[in-house]
Amino acid sequence: xxxxxxxxxxxxxxxxxxxxxxxxxxxxxxxxxxxxxxxxxxxxxxxxxxxxxxxxxxxxxxxxxxxxxxxxxxxxxxxxxxxxxxxxxxxxxxxxxxxxxxxxxxxxxxxxxxxxxxxxxxxxxxxxxxxxxxxxxxxxxxxxxxxxxxxxxxxxxxxxxxxxxxxxxxxxxxxxxxxxxxxxxxxxxxxxxxxxxxxxxxxxxxxxxxxxxxxxxxxxxxxxxxxxxxxxxxxxxxxxxxxxxxxxxxxxxxxxxxxxxxxxxxxxxxxxxxxxxxxxxxxxxxxxxxxxxxxxxxxxxxxxxxxxxxxxxxxxxxxxxxxxxxxxxxxxxxxxxxxxxxxxxxxxxxxxxx
Numbered sequence: 001x002x003x004x005x006x007x008x009x010x011x012x013x014x015x016x017x018x019x020x021x022x023x024x025x026x027x028x029x030x031x032x033x034x035x036x037x038x039x040x041x042x043x044x045x046x047x048x049x050x051x052x053x054x055x056x057x058x059x060x061x062x063x064x065x066x067x068x069x070x071x072x073x074x075x076x077x078x079x080x081x082x083x084x085x086x087x088x089x090x091x092x093x094x095x096x097x098x099x100x101x102x103x104x105x106x107x108x109x110x111x112x113x114x115x116x117x118x119x120x121x122x123x124x125x126x127x128x129x130x131x132x133x134x135x136x137x138x139x140x141x142x143x144x145x146x147x148x149x150x151x152x153x154x155x156x157x158x159x160x161x162x163x164x165x166x167x168x169x170x171x172x173x174x175x176x177x178x179x180x181x182x183x184x185x186x187x188x189x190x191x192x193x194x195x196x197x198x199x200x201x202x203x204x205x206x207x208x209x210x211x212x213x214x215x216x217x218x219x220x221x222x223x224x225x226x227x228x229x230x231x232x233x234x235x236x237x238x239x240x241x242x243x244x245x246x247x248x249x250x251x252x253x254x255x256x257x258x259x260x261x262x263x264x265x266x267x268x269x270x271x272x273x274x275x276x277x278x279x280x281x282x283x284x285x286x287x288x289x290x291x292x293x294x295x296x297x298x299x300x301x302x303x304x305x306x307x308x309x310x311x312x313x314x315x316x317x318x319x320x321x322x323x324x325x326x327x328x329x330x331x332x333x334x335x336x337x338x339x340x341x342x343x344x345x346x347x348x349x350x351x352x353x354x
Contacts, residue, residue: 025159025171025197025229027104027134032071032084034326034345038315039278040292042254045179045188045236050088050347053098053140056177056190056234057153060096060142063088065351069100073343080106084345088140098140105133111164113207130164149181159199166207173197173229186252188236197229233257250280256294265296265308290315290328322352 033051036043044056050067052059071084086100107129114126137160142153159171177190203225238252256274258264264272276294295311315328324347331341 025134025136025161025173025199027082028102028136028157028159028192029232030082030104032086032100032102032345033069033347034071034315034328034343035280035288035290035317035324037330037343038290038292038313038317038326038328039252039280040276040294040311040313041256042236042238042252042276042278042292042294044177044190044234044252044254045186045238046250046252047188049349050086050098051100052142052153053086053088053100053138053155054084054102056179056188057098057140057142057155057175058151058177058179058188060088060098060140060153061090061094061144061151063090063096063098065090065349065354067350068348069345071343071345073341075341080104093144095141095143098138098142100138100140102136102138103133105131107131107133109164130166132163133161135160135162151179153177157197159197161199161201165204167201167203169199169201171197171199171229184240186236186238186240188234188238190234190236192232192234193229194231196231199227199229201225201227230259232259246284248282248285250278250282252278254278254294263297263299265298267298286319288315288317288319288326290317295331322349323347324349 031037031041032054036047036051036055047055047059048062049059050063050069052062067088069084069086073082074080075082081104083103084100086098088096088098090096109130109132111128111130115124116122137158139156140153142151144151153176155175157173157175159169159173161169161171173193174195175190175192176194177188180187234254234256236252236254238250241249241251243249254276256276258272259270260272261267261269262272264274266273274294274296276292278292279290281289292313292315293310294313295309297309299307299309301307311331313328313330315326317324317326326345326347328343330343
């Protein structure tokens with residue numbers, strides 16, 4: 001009883017001094033694996049490989065042997081880089097384990113806070129470089145349930161964010177996912193940050209003193225040192241189709257839910273929903289063509305009118321002797337708010353060599 005009261009008190013103190021953020025740790029929402037991104041991230045029901053640790057850890061049960069995955073992507077004309085590495089393996093016939101790491105960063109940023117000395121002189125020798133980088137470590141575990149067709153998985157994630165010498169933070173969070181298969185129908189649920197992900201920042205007050213009066217009337221106080229990431233929910237349903245002897249078609253629709261009012265196509269005070277549609281045409285499990293549409297957003301124009309923004313994606317994949325190489329071109333034609341990106345990933349499956 002005393003332990004429960006103590007935990008309740010601690011939680012009340014934490015939430016009272018922390019700030020909920022609608023957009024916190026957003027680098028974890030970018031997505032990994034060119035195959036999934038080519039389908040506009042509509043994979044929560046069908047993911048079933050080493051990358052499942054990110055999309056839905058319940059899918060790790062489909063890993064038959066050691067698997068590894070690597071991905072690299074550049075954003076904003078190469079200013080920012082996104083790198084991902086993952087490893088997964090079965091523990092026994094009913095459970096599997098996964099490990100993955102993400103880095104999203106902007107390197108070689110010019111620090112001009114001391115460009116002008118106390119005498120008002122410009123001294124370029126006082127300019128140095130720093131990096132702003134976000135890291136996340138995912139430890140994933142999946143297990144088959146006693147109910148036929150059901151699998152469940154969870155993530156424990158550690159988040160590390162670094163902004164040069166100015167500020168650093170640590171965060172901890174948990175995800176849980178479920179998949180269910182019935183004949184050719186597949187269902188998936190992924191709840192991210194189910195306990196909320198709590199980030200605590202350490203701000204270098206000496207560095208803050210140098211810039212707090214740079215703009216009169218602004219930056220006068222230290223920013224909040226704690227933030228809480230709200231939970232998010234993804235629901236997916238998919239179906240496999242056979243087309244002749246060699247061709248297969250996979251179609252999936254996902255509903256991505258945030259518990260906040262946003263610009264998503266379906267938005268209320270309680271929750272917002274952004275649908276995503278993904279398709280994969282496969283030939284003899286060797287070559288894959290992928291299409292996807294997602295990120296449906298209501299955009300408010302300068303004249304207060306609204307328009308609908310949609311992000312189409314395209315992808316290709318090739319598998320040969322345990323090695324799969326995938327490519328995705330996201331946001332074709334830059335019809336959304338983000339610029340298009342070329343994304344490559346590679347997956348190694350040791351089960352081919354057994």
